Amino acid sequence: DTEVTQTPKHLVMGMTNKKSLKCEQHMGHRAMYWYKQKAKKPPELMFVYSYEKLSINESVPSRFSPECPNSSLLNLHLHALQPEDSALYLCASSQETGYTEAFFGQGTRLTVV
Amino acid sequence: QKEVEQDPGPLSVPEGAIVSLNCTYSNSAFQYFMWYRQYSRKGPELLMYTYSSGNKEDGRFTAQVDKSSKYISLFIRDSQPSDSATYLCAMMDTGRRALTFGSGTRLQVQP
Numbered sequence A: 001d002t003e004v005t006q007t008p009k010h011l012v013m014g015m016t017n018k019k020s021l022k023c024e025q026h027m028g029h030r031a032m033y034w035y036k037q038k039a040k041k042p043p044e045l046m047f048v049y050s051y052e053k054l055s056i057n058e059s060v061p062s063r064f065s066p067e068c069p070n071s072s073l074l075n076l077h078l079h080a081l082q083p084e085d086s087a088l089y090l091c092a093s094s095q096e097t098g099y100t101e102a103f104f105g106q107g108t109r110l111t112v113v
Numbered sequence B: 001q002k003e004v005e006q007d008p009g010p011l012s013v014p015e016g017a018i019v020s021l022n023c024t025y026s027n028s029a030f031q032y033f034m035w036y037r038q039y040s041r042k043g044p045e046l047l048m049y050t051y052s053s054g055n056k057e058d059g060r061f062t063a064q065v066d067k068s069s070k071y072i073s074l075f076i077r078d079s080q081p082s083d084s085a086t087y088l089c090a091m092m093d094t095g096r097r098a099l100t101f102g103s104g105t106r107l108q109v110q111p
Helices: none
Strands: A002-009 A010-013 A018-026 A031-039 A046-051 A052-056 A064-070 A073-079 A087-094 A109-111 B004-006 B011-014 B019-025 B030-038 B045-051 B053-060 B062-064 B069-077 B085-093 B100-101 B105-110
Touching: A002 A087, A010 A018, A018 A031, A018 A087, A031 A073, A052 B011, A064 B100, A073 A087, A109 B019, B004 B085, B011 B019, B019 B045, B019 B085, B030 B062, B030 B100, B045 B053, B045 B062, B045 B069, B069 B085
Parallel strands: A010 A109, B011 B105
Antiparallel strands: A002 A018, A018 A073, A031 A046, A031 A087, A046 A052, A064 A073, A087 A109, B004 B019, B019 B069, B030 B045, B030 B085, B053 B062, B062 B069, B085 B100, B085 B105
């Protein structure tokens, strides 16, 4: 099973809302990632968790708050977002950081209105 | 200058053609090189990865890395309409331990 599951698939939220994106993998991977992808652009790294600890934060605004409650789950908490934050949010996992085989979920398409 | 450069296309070829997709890079620390395929509105799917210079073949796909030229390629033989997607190259340096992506090339295989 090489599946990374993301929920929800689509999300529309207002600028004053608080919502969360969820990501789950059961491959025993110890590295998990959040990427943001705008239309016709490559994925941009946001956060990296290694063994449930945040190891990379790519200067992401504080309105995005990641959380790794256990080795299988990764959340991204959202609040006070702006319309320009609308994008496809991708979760990925790999056996450890630096591993070449990173598996991506299908993404959550977020629209901020 | 971007760390990884990739022609965005679109690249349109007839079914059965050999497709060549390429990326150049500037960071000498990149050691691992990957190709992902991404269908519209889906997450990227890992196709192949190679370490350092050389070739790797998997079915209709061949990946080549030339570190001396900082140039990588993906060849697709006997291309099919189902190969129509965006192809992203990605690279990793062992220090940063996270992927850097090219901008992606959109491929259209015409039946």
